[in-house]
Amino acid sequence: xRRVALTANGTRHELEIEPRELLVYVLRDRLGLTGTNVxxxxxxxxxxxxLVNGESVKSCTLLxxxxxxxxxxxxxxxxxxxxxxxxxxxxxxHHALQCxxxxxxxxxxxxxxxxxxxxxxxxxxxLGLEGNLCRCTGYHNIVQAVASAAGVAS
Amino acid sequence: xxxxETTARxxxxxxxRKEDASLLRGRGTFVDNLTxxxxxxxxxxxxxxxxxxxxxxxxxxxxxxxxxIAAFSGVDLADEWVGGMPCAWPVTEDIKMPxxxxxxxxxxxxxxxxxxxxxxxxxxxxxxxxxxxEVDYEPLPSIGDISKxxxxxxxxxxxxxxxxxCYVWKLESSDDVQAAIDAADVVVxxxxxxxxxxxxxxxxxxxxxxxxxxxEVTLWTATQVPHILRFTMPLVLGIxxxxxxxxxxxxxxxxxxxxxxxxxxxxxxALAKRLGRPVKWTEERAENFVATIHGRDTVHxxxxxxxxxxxxxxxxxxxxxxxxxxxxxVTPGIPLLGAWIYSGPYEIPNYSVTFTGVFTHTTPTDxxxxxxxxxxxxxxxxxxxxxxxELGIDPVELRRKNFVREFPHTMASGxxxxxxxxxxxxxxxxxxxxxxxxxxxxxxxxxxxxxKQIGVGFSTYNEMCGLAPSRxxxxxxxxxxxxxxxxxxxxxLGSVQAVVGTSPxxxxxxxxxxxxxxxxFGVGVDxxxxxxxxxxxxQQGMDTYGSRSLTVGGIALFHATEKVIxxxxxxxxxxxxxxxxxxEFENGTFSVKGSPDRTMTIQAAAFxxxxxxxxxxxxxxxxxxxxxxxPPNFSWPAGAHxxxxxxxxxxxxxxxxxxxxxDDVGNPVNPQIIDGQVHGGVTQGIAAALFEEGAYDExxxxxxxxxxxxxxxxxxxxxxxxxxxxxTTADNPLGVKGVGETGTIxxxxxxxxAVVDALSHLGVTDLPLPATPERVWxxxxxxxx
Numbered sequence: 001x002r003r004v005a006l007t008a009n010g011t012r013h014e015l016e017i018e019p020r021e022l023l024v025y026v027l028r029d030r031l032g033l034t035g036t037n038v039x040x041x042x043x044x045x046x047x048x049x050x051l052v053n054g055e056s057v058k059s060c061t062l063l064x065x066x067x068x069x070x071x072x073x074x075x076x077x078x079x080x081x082x083x084x085x086x087x088x089x090x091x092x093x094h095h096a097l098q099c100x101x102x103x104x105x106x107x108x109x110x111x112x113x114x115x116x117x118x119x120x121x122x123x124x125x126x127l128g129l130e131g132n133l134c135r136c137t138g139y140h141n142i143v144q145a146v147a148s149a150a151g152v153a154s
Numbered sequence: 155x156x157x158x159e160t161t162a163r164x165x166x167x168x169x170x171r172k173e174d175a176s177l178l179r180g181r182g183t184f185v186d187n188l189t190x191x192x193x194x195x196x197x198x199x200x201x202x203x204x205x206x207x208x209x210x211x212x213x214x215x216x217x218x219x220x221x222x223i224a225a226f227s228g229v230d231l232a233d234e235w236v237g238g239m240p241c242a243w244p245v246t247e248d249i250k251m252p253x254x255x256x257x258x259x260x261x262x263x264x265x266x267x268x269x270x271x272x273x274x275x276x277x278x279x280x281x282x283x284x285x286x287x288e289v290d291y292e293p294l295p296s297i298g299d300i301s302k303x304x305x306x307x308x309x310x311x312x313x314x315x316x317x318x319x320c321y322v323w324k325l326e327s328s329d330d331v332q333a334a335i336d337a338a339d340v341v342v343x344x345x346x347x348x349x350x351x352x353x354x355x356x357x358x359x360x361x362x363x364x365x366x367x368x369x370e371v372t373l374w375t376a377t378q379v380p381h382i383l384r385f386t387m388p389l390v391l392g393i394x395x396x397x398x399x400x401x402x403x404x405x406x407x408x409x410x411x412x413x414x415x416x417x418x419x420x421x422x423x424a425l426a427k428r429l430g431r432p433v434k435w436t437e438e439r440a441e442n443f444v445a446t447i448h449g450r451d452t453v454h455x456x457x458x459x460x461x462x463x464x465x466x467x468x469x470x471x472x473x474x475x476x477x478x479x480x481x482x483x484v485t486p487g488i489p490l491l492g493a494w495i496y497s498g499p500y501e502i503p504n505y506s507v508t509f510t511g512v513f514t515h516t517t518p519t520d521x522x523x524x525x526x527x528x529x530x531x532x533x534x535x536x537x538x539x540x541x542x543x544e545l546g547i548d549p550v551e552l553r554r555k556n557f558v559r560e561f562p563h564t565m566a567s568g569x570x571x572x573x574x575x576x577x578x579x580x581x582x583x584x585x586x587x588x589x590x591x592x593x594x595x596x597x598x599x600x601x602x603x604x605x606k607q608i609g610v611g612f613s614t615y616n617e618m619c620g621l622a623p624s625r626x627x628x629x630x631x632x633x634x635x636x637x638x639x640x641x642x643x644x645x646x647l648g649s650v651q652a653v654v655g656t657s658p659x660x661x662x663x664x665x666x667x668x669x670x671x672x673x674x675f676g677v678g679v680d681x682x683x684x685x686x687x688x689x690x691x692x693q694q695g696m697d698t699y700g701s702r703s704l705t706v707g708g709i710a711l712f713h714a715t716e717k718v719i720x721x722x723x724x725x726x727x728x729x730x731x732x733x734x735x736x737x738e739f740e741n742g743t744f745s746v747k748g749s750p751d752r753t754m755t756i757q758a759a760a761f762x763x764x765x766x767x768x769x770x771x772x773x774x775x776x777x778x779x780x781x782x783x784x785p786p787n788f789s790w791p792a793g794a795h796x797x798x799x800x801x802x803x804x805x806x807x808x809x810x811x812x813x814x815x816x817d818d819v820g821n822p823v824n825p826q827i828i829d830g831q832v833h834g835g836v837t838q839g840i841a842a843a844l845f846e847e848g849a850y851d852e853x854x855x856x857x858x859x860x861x862x863x864x865x866x867x868x869x870x871x872x873x874x875x876x877x878x879x880x881x882t883t884a885d886n887p888l889g890v891k892g893v894g895e896t897g898t899i900x901x902x903x904x905x906x907x908a909v910v911d912a913l914s915h916l917g918v919t920d921l922p923l924p925a926t927p928e929r930v931w932x933x934x935x936x937x938x939x
Contacts (some may be wrong), residue, residue, distance in 0.1 A: 006298055020278075034186075035181065035182070035407070036180070037186075038436075039357065039439065040860070041860070042861055044862055045356055045439075061226075074180065075179065076180045076181075079179055087793075091178060092171070095171065097177055097404065098407070099356070099357065099404075099406045099407040100178070101406030101407060105785065106176070125222075125869070126872070129869045129870075130868045130870040131354060131868070132396060134356065137357075137833055138834045138835075138837030139837070139868070139869035139872055140874050140875050142869065143869060143874060
């Protein structure tokens, strides 16, 4: 077991974890942050995307011990004071989610894309979200939502 | 309550989804998010071989491993099963239906066939221990290719059956189909291979089972069919339905793959009973590729017979259809779901369809989005273009010439389409498309010999969905009915519960159904709570698949509102001391004809119904009604789609430039949700055309085992879609048609027709599915050499 300290959604946690535990399972099983979903074993689908120090990371590609000292934002930490984050609100307004399973990862990937200045137009948004798979929406409304939240035309 | 404030109709408006509030905040109730005190974790050990004799299973090391509670082989659990896992659709009298148990005991018959289970205190410990299970496999000859599985000497999937042929099913309009073909001016016959598709809902399957001391069982499962699953429990486990509660919590997509009853559901219940602890199983993606059903895997030979003027006189289809190694819930029936629409939206008087079901050493097939209808539509719409080319007629005009024009229309296949206007959809499509502009651009590129060529492809389709009239299901040997049920319950203070027998997994029932109820009652959408997916909460329903929820469940809901309004009317009439006939009901308020100031809201009637102080003599207190609706006909959406592609003739790479879809799905309840269904459906059709293939080698080894090799498209591979609707009113009280599968049915042939069109000047006439860059490049090289 290894001792790590990480901050999740503004709360600091000190944990004893196995070195082999993936960050996504630390979040889900140790911290009860089940909003971060697991969709594949191969870092293909992006359902488990979280923000690590503000940047989107597939939390199945990181070991929990590697997150020592880092600040994690999961979907549960995105809304502030009960108000949806503008990207969450845009997803709602544009019907950018159906089953909702890819949504937490997709929203966080979009937040990171917008914050990094990468959501400059529709093509850039499509390319920027390439690592997050959605099986329900065909991405049309996701792209609309992200463009709207980013304030660019789509 | 907002009854008096609500004046606008809410049917037909894009009400924002009620479902989003929890899903957007990461508060979804997906099965893997649920845990009970004392939960233990199950891992299934699966055969790595397509076929192997199981000479023994040594569980000693696994049982001794850290954290392990128990481990069992198929033999160990054989006594748990009172029967095999059910197949509900024996399509012919002499169909071969091999027994299928949750774990294989003597022989594994596909990669992924379960042979043992391990249960431990944590997921990780269960996985560790599963590695220690020693199975003595003796690999045996196997077959993965349906086109070779019926040959003499082919390895048999079930030796005792003596054949890999599961069934032969035939539908003919008359004995004269061949005569019509012989009499035609032009006969076009084409062969099409449609590969396996692996549904890949982003949420893998998952199960959590709890068994109580009195024999009661609760099962949370990522399923589309909680009600159907419940009534299989007596058949497999001997547990009466009355003791079983199945809950489908938030379900992360299904597309047919969760329209099934699976080994892990019975295993988890059996082990929860044995061990006295809740048992949880979460499918990994690698397991999902082999342990969850696949779709498609068919080989068709399709013949069109036509006269010189383009009028099609006969259609004949013969197809081999993969069953996989076993029959799952509706495996044999999937081809039949397309069997009646091999004439598509066209009037074709002579009709012959034959399906041969074939066993191979592969994962069982079953419903995948569209189920039978994409297969039919693909071969039809591809052959339509081939016939157009043969006749020298424009493919759009050929389609128009053959469209059904008058409705209701009884097809040569025997079923009757209630409504449609196929020209209207095509007209609108052409308005949006600028076909002249595309053709001019195409001509210019061809003339200049550019490497990047463009093409446009069409697909005009119709669809039979809304499963389904129970009598017809019975006539085609489906084991159960196709009705659905809904209960509407006014609470004393005026909010409404709508309890439905359908079970959504992304479709937005909580919103759409609330709109239907709110519209009828003149209350706010937020005043209506839709409850679903829990067999202890709703009466028996028939669940969600086949674009049936609104067209069957929604109509049940409509009829329940009628019953509630009728009872409320009696209460109001009694309280206002008028006759019921003298009351008008509008926007949630009853008013006396001629005395508009004498009113009572339906919510006031609900309170009166519950206080029961002043009800008509003999009336039961409460304001609640249940309706069960068995549809008299299928639902018949239709439409016209077009794809515009750019193909790099030097690399074979295809880029989809535009996708335009015009659909007639009847009266829209929530246009935004409908558009979302179309977008998603179209994407799965595009994926089948260009990206996705579940590839097996000849022995049945799956070659595409991860999302890195099975290419579920991302946003980067797709354009934004251009969609619109034309409307004809379906023959039901809401005028609605199904929409969940339209896009998938229409899209694949539109895209391939476009790619072939882009390359037709080079001499390319067909492409294998999916049309990957390598295959497109190879096709170009073949015609050039």
